[in-house]
Amino acid sequence: MSFLEYTVKSTPNGLRKLLYVNWALVILLTAVASIGFLMLYSVAGGSMSPWVEPQMQRFGMGLVAMFVVAMVPIWFWRNMSGLAYGISILLLLYVEFFGAIGMGAQRWIDLGFMRLQPSELTKITLVMLLAAYYDWLDSRKMSRPLYVLIPLLIIAVPVMLTLRQPDLGTALLLLMGGGAVMFLAGVHWAYFAAVVAAGVGAVTAVFASRGTPWQLLQDYQYRRIDTFLDPSTDPLGAGYHITQSQIALGSGGFAGRGFMQGTQSRLNFLPEKHTDFIFTTLAEEFGFIGAASLLLLYLLILLFCVITALQTKDRFASLVTLGIAVAFFLYFALNMAMVMGLAPVVGVPLPLVSYGGSAMLVLMVAFGLVQSAHIHRPR
């Protein structure tokens, strides 16, 4: 029995709940999505098709889903966590064996009106299950090795499955998102220190082994790392996208080149400009002002999530809210870092802006959970 169930006596009922929705968050989400519509319109050469219309429909569906999820008390979702996680693992297994082949990797299930990526779904269900796990666990036991091993297994299963697809970006997000929930729940910092130390050691070993008989990576993998570290070494090959992306960003300057005036995106110097590289088009056409505004909107969304998490006294609610915030943060931070040349190119879309149905819907459902936590917080 959760703290909330007996403390919150005055939970709003029925449609009155709508008054308690965090409308500021709704407005922020709509603003970010609108920036997405604008950019998709621009990269389509000033056309609603092929991207803007479906994206708007999905955002509409996402809003509806968010409100539906928000209306349901947060403890119901806690009870659903195991089921949700189980379903997403089953779907991951399904695409592993039967999924249609898209972009060379089996990643989605065709639902008719959209293509569902189970790996996107997993980002949320993983956070939910971990939050439910720590809600259930006595906090005094949680740093014991056995109770640390259980969440690690919960994380490892979907990470392994997405790695097999192979989708390095999503696997990374799952790993970091799951780790973040464990950290937030209060697992002893020594575990994290050990992981960081091991990571640093591994990276050092990888670089130290280069050129020796026992080198840990293949030559081409080293070259990819080189290219990331200095795109100019391979300006027409793998470094091309990074270089062109930075040119687009930089040439935007302070005020940008104007809506639909970005030469880099309009003349196809940018890859994947409606998905992973859409931020470059924004930065090129609206400059520093546009790019910084979007970053600000994202940070405000995070701020609202953190505030909601701190206001609720329910452990599941705050962990889920924070976990979703971290997942959302990882999304846009990795994407921006990638297009700005701060991180290697891994396929991570810009949340709510990039064209893509699964990510949009799953994120809106996730924010539905945040709203539910907000509505059903103690007053």
Place this chain on the structure above:
Amino acid sequence: MKRTPKETEDSARLIGRRSLIVAGVMAGTGAVLAGRMRYLQLERADDFRLLAEENRINIRLLPPARGLIFDRAGTLLAGNEQNYRITMVREDADDIDEVLRRLSELVNLDMGRLSRAREEMLARAPFVPVTIADRLSWEELSTVAVNAPALPGVTPEFGLSRIYPLGADFAHVVGYVGPVSDWYLETTGDTDPVLQIPDFQVGRYNIEARMENSLRGRAGTKRVEVNAGGRVMRELDRDAATPGSDLQLTIDAGLQNYVEARMIGESAGAVVMEVQTGDVLALASAPTFDPNLFVRGISTTDWNTLNQDRYRPLANKAVQGLYPPGSTYKMIVAMAALEAGVITPEETVYCGGFTELGNRRFHCWRRGGHGHMNMIDSITQSCDVYYYELAQRTGIEAISAMARRFGCGVRHDVPLSGVVEGLAPTMQWKRENRGEDWLVGDTLNASIGQGFVLSSPLQLAVMTARLATGRMISPRMVKSIDGREAGALHGEDMGLHPNHLALIQEGMYRVNNHRRGTAYRSRTEDAAYTIAGKTGTSQVRNITAAERRAGVISNADLPWERRDHALYVGYAPYDNPRYAVSVVVEHGGGGSTAAAPIARDILLRAQHGDVPPPELYPADQRREIEDLHERLPLRPAPPVDGPTGGSSQA
């Protein structure tokens, strides 16, 4: 499960603390991202803006129209014609084979070219236009244009290509253009970007090559926006090309045509100059060739035909040919002797048919000898022995110095390819080049224009113009560039004694007009057209003593390549010189029989301004001359459309 309030409190506090740490990390990351944006978009914005512009803007060159070349009256000698061609864009033609098949039904296409074009299309980006055929007629191009709907991707286009409307007449003057080859780029070191334009033509020979800088013009540019694949999206702006300068030559196209025609059948070179100005009115070399063949890229068959012809049509004998000047050199020896004061005009030398030097005999061309010769007689009858005597008195250094004053052994500055320097030998020259000392016998040989002495027809024409005027006349071939007069030279006085000049001129007058003159047959009946000149016959073989005893074999009985060269230099009218001519007929036999008649006809043509009427000729030659002129393949006067005649450029 029961949970104590304390456990819940502790946990909430822990989560609160940890969430602040995480929030801090997120805020920090946000700050890093913002910092990166600031760096890229504010600090380095200008660099990246420049890179973006470089990405998108592509500069294309626009070829300049090559300058036109006209003759002195404005007749077009080298022009630019529309070159109609068809290009094809692969991505616009759904099925290239089908489109090519339809196209080949409409116009006559070269199958080899077609398959090469097809391969090129498949190899290059789908939007790059590839030339399928060029040099189509207007009719063919119209047919293609009319059937455009059935030929997707096919575009009729036009560019400019060089054309020489007067063809072979001007191969040895105007020359020709050709495509830019790797060899051309290497040897000239020319880095003009215009050379990168596909199908661009550069001057390869004669005036086209030597006046390349004036004729070429400057490339224009257009800036186009391209996408990442290189496809042109739109044109941003253009800076039109500057066409090359138009040249007007000193050549008279009609006279040039007459000279080339008159020499058909011979291997010969001739130069006609205006004696007062040095303007070259005609510069011909026979046989000649059609320069248009080279513009299109000459076929192997044509090349072999030209290259294997023993009359060497590709050689420009007028400026590249080196011939012993023979007796035409005697005026120089005479002038050198007179100026040196080693002989007086009246003094006679006895010619007994030879001169003995040591144990060697130097023969006169007339076996029996000329008897007593003074200077005028020696020129009129071309006595060799007189000049053997003169040469010994004057010495080779003074003779060769005089030769150079008259333009022999000097490279004249005319814009033609391979202009030779000739040779007016000195003692030092022989030591340096032959490693032997100069012998008196060498001087004797030089005195009759044999031995080491070598001259080109151009040099002999310059010599004649200087003899006719006593002034330092220099040849000029470019009259004006873009309407601006180009370097008209009025030769300074040479500082020769007027009596000496008059004496030699008198001798030259008698060559053509005295009954005993070597070119008496090549005279004119009309006093207004009186010709003065000098014949020359230069040996290309040694006549042995044995042969001389047995009787020298006549030229007609020798194989062609062993016959003597026939030469003639002359000017007219005698009392008011206007035109000078030199003619060299390779292996033509004697100067008086092979070269003088041609030179006479040329001088009469130059003076009369058209084909000379029979009345100008001695009565007994009129029938023969009429026949000759009827046979000459003369071209009707072409339309005058040049700078002095009409509009300067189409």
